[in-house]
Amino acid sequence: MKSSAFQYELPEDLSSALKLLNSNDLDILPLAGGQSLMPMMNFRVAQPDILIDLNKIDSLKNITIEGDFVRIGSMVRYCELEQSEIIQKHFPLIIHVIPYIAHSAIRNRGTLGGSVSLADPAAEMPSVLITLNASIELSSSNSTRSVNAEDFFKGIFETVRKSNELVTSINIPILSMPKKFGFYEVTRRHGDYAIAGAVVTSDNGQDNFNDTRVVLFAVSTKPMRVPKSEAALNGNNFNNQDSINEAIDAVTGNSFERDLHNDETTKETLAKVSLKRAIGGLNG
Numbered sequence: 001m002k003s004s005a006f007q008y009e010l011p012e013d014l015s016s017a018l019k020l021l022n023s024n025d026l027d028i029l030p031l032a033g034g035q036s037l038m039p040m041m042n043f044r045v046a047q048p049d050i051l052i053d054l055n056k057i058d059s060l061k062n063i064t065i066e067g068d069f070v071r072i073g074s075m076v077r078y079c080e081l082e083q084s085e086i087i088q089k090h091f092p093l094i095i096h097v098i099p100y101i102a103h104s105a106i107r108n109r110g111t112l113g114g115s116v117s118l119a120d121p122a123a124e125m126p127s128v129l130i131t132l133n134a135s136i137e138l139s140s141s142n143s144t145r146s147v148n149a150e151d152f153f154k155g156i157f158e159t160v161r162k163s164n165e166l167v168t169s170i171n172i173p174i175l176s177m178p179k180k181f182g183f184y185e186v187t188r189r190h191g192d193y194a195i196a197g198a199v200v201t202s203d204n205g206q207d208n209f210n211d212t213r214v215v216l217f218a219v220s221t222k223p224m225r226v227p228k229s230e231a232a233l234n235g236n237n238f239n240n241q242d243s244i245n246e247a248i249d250a251v252t253g254n255s256f257e258r259d260l261h262n263d264e265t266t267k268e269t270l271a272k273v274s275l276k277r278a279i280g281g282l283n284g
């Protein structure tokens, strides 16, 4: 199928893009890497009146250190994240996870801002950003605000972003890089969207879990942080099987969502498997 007709705009700077976005009557969508939006338009799941292509806006393409955080422009592509010395130095968790996202052809075009804005519950980066205590910067033509990643995602393909706002950057505190991290996802084939997955981080150079974050993905309508699992691990040794088992048991009772092929019970089981293996990967 082909997309329905739309007006195409290619602004050269952010303020022009934000002005174009400012209409209450029309369905206006930003275009980033197009890896999700173009298929959605061709299947007519998305039928915007106006498409605002962000690809010429250079100010959205930088990765910079600003004080105590790293600012990643929303139009930074996965392949650029992977090659960035700043990201390699400060956020090895991001470098570790990128190869799990789709395939290199998609990573050559897909952007971090596009992934965050799309809010696919099976995507890896939203959960990674929650473990890293990132915040999402949103700009409209008359204001800019910052929303903690944990509060940004509301449901399937749903965020707190208003229709007149663009995601302009993703900001990650440098100090939030955990000393240890574990990641695991269940997929049918490498590069497929996850059926279930887990990210675990712990901020301690010694042998105990500390300031642990546990986030599950692809098992509910949005990334699922599991405070009870975190509490079970905190203060205990990385090899303490009782606390690890308690953390895995604490996954039970959360609200799991079925997908086309897996019911809620399967999702819960796969979430536990993912968490167990992510914890197992913590020691590298």
Ligand SMILES: Cc1cc2nc3c(=O)[nH]c(=O)nc-3n(C[C@H](O)[C@H](O)[C@H](O)COP(=O)(O)OP(=O)(O)OC[C@H]3O[C@@H](n4cnc5c(N)ncnc54)[C@H](O)[C@@H]3O)c2cc1C
Pocket (backbone or CB within 6 Å): 029, 030, 031, 032, 033, 034, 035, 036, 037, 038, 054, 074, 075, 100, 101, 102, 103, 106, 109, 110, 111, 112, 113, 114, 115, 117, 118, 120, 122, 123, 124, 125, 161, 165, 166, 167, 168, 191, 192, 193, 194
């Ligand atoms: C075959 C295939 C497999 C994939 N597998 C995975 C996977 O395993 N894991 C994964 O995470 N992703 C996967 N993806 C999705 C891929 O990572 C996309 O690139 C990503 O989800 C969207 O990024 P994009 O830059 O292409 O955004 P686009 O497709 O351009 O946009 C996505 C949505 O976000 C909106 N948007 C984009 N940028 C902004 C902005 N700055 N502000 C506000 N709204 C904005 C658009 O209007 C659109 O609604 C896969 C895609 C394909 C086609």
